[in-house]
Structure formats: structure tokens, C-alpha cells
Amino acid sequence: xxxxxxxxxxxxxxxxxxxxxxxxxxxxxxxxxxxxxxxxxxxxxxxxxxxxxxxxxxxxxxxxxxxxxxxxxxxxxxxxxxxxxxxxxxxxxxxxxxxxxxxxxxxxxxxxxxxxxxxxxxxxxxxxxxxxxxxxxxxxxxxxxxxxxxxxxxx
Numbered sequence: 001x002x003x004x005x006x007x008x009x010x011x012x013x014x015x016x017x018x019x020x021x022x023x024x025x026x027x028x029x030x031x032x033x034x035x036x037x038x039x040x041x042x043x044x045x046x047x048x049x050x051x052x053x054x055x056x057x058x059x060x061x062x063x064x065x066x067x068x069x070x071x072x073x074x075x076x077x078x079x080x081x082x083x084x085x086x087x088x089x090x091x092x093x094x095x096x097x098x099x100x101x102x103x104x105x106x107x108x109x110x111x112x113x114x115x116x117x118x119x120x121x122x123x124x125x126x127x128x129x130x131x132x133x134x135x136x137x138x139x140x141x142x143x144x145x146x147x148x149x150x151x152x153x154x155x
Contacts, residue, residue: 033132040128041121050116058109065102069095 037055038048072091076083083091113122 036132037128040131041124047116054112054116058105061105062102065098065105069098
């Protein structure tokens with residue numbers, strides 16, 4: 001659950017961007033992520049060549065599932081009072097189906113990781129992924145704090 005909340009926050013914080021400045025920020029974020037994972041996992045070139053396409057595909061699929069879940073939740077939040085029991089049951093069933101698909105995706109990704117990395121590096125990947133999310137949240141909090149401080153000075 002915590003993982004889902006973090007990922008949803010990241011998805012909401014870094015939405016699909018359309019302007020070149022925003023694309024530049026996304027490119028910087030991706031470059032930071034690649035550097036972060038590459039350094040912390042100590043990826044050699046053969047591992048990196050196998051890992052990044054698998055990881056990127058996994059991320060794309062996971063993001064799509066999480067977006068679908070977020071849309072269902074948003075629909076519920078906006079329309080809760082007007083939804084009947086049948087509609088609510090269907091929403092709940094769709095959420096569980098998406099969670100199940102997400103779990104299957106995690107299992108498949110883990111199998112692929114085991115084909116790329118030795119066992120210790122597979123576990124390290126999960127550790128690094130959590131560190132990366134924590135780093136993003138810390139930086140986001142820092143930006144928010146700077147914005148608050150900047151706004152206070154302007155008054």
C-alpha cells in the first residue's frame with residue numbers, strides 16, 4: 001500500500017509533460033535515475049544492457065496499471081454519492097483485477113531480474129528502488145519547503 005501511494009505521488013508530481021522545459025526536467029530526472037541505479041547497483045555494461053530495457057518496460061506497464069487505478073479512485077471520489085451498489089461493486093472488482101495484474105507483473109519482473117543479476121544483486125535492486133523513492137520524496141519536500149520560504153519572503 002505504501003509503495004502504491006509513493007508511486008501515485010510520483011506519477012502525480014511528474015505528469016506527462018508537453019513543453020520543452022518540462023521535457024528537459026523529465027530527461028534530467030531520467031538521467032538521475034539511471035545514474036542512481038547504475039551506481040548503487042554497480043552495473044557493468046552487460047548487466048545494464050539487459051537491465052534497462054526490462055526495467056523500462058516494467059515501469060511502463062506498472063505506470064499504466066497505477067494510472068488506471070487512480071482513475072477509478074478519482075471517479076469514485078467525484079461521484080460517490082451518485083453511484084449505485086452495482087457500479088461500486090464493479091469499481092471494486094476492477095481495482096482488485098488491476099491489483100492482481102500488478103502483482104503478476106511484479107512476479108514476472110522478478111523472474112527477469114533473476115535472469116539478469118545474481119541473487120544478491122536482485123535483493124539489492126529492491127533496496128535501491130526504495131532508496132530512490134526516498135530520495136525523490138526528500139527532494140520534493142525540500143523543493144516544497146523552499147517554495148514556502150520563498151513565498152513568505154515575498155510578503
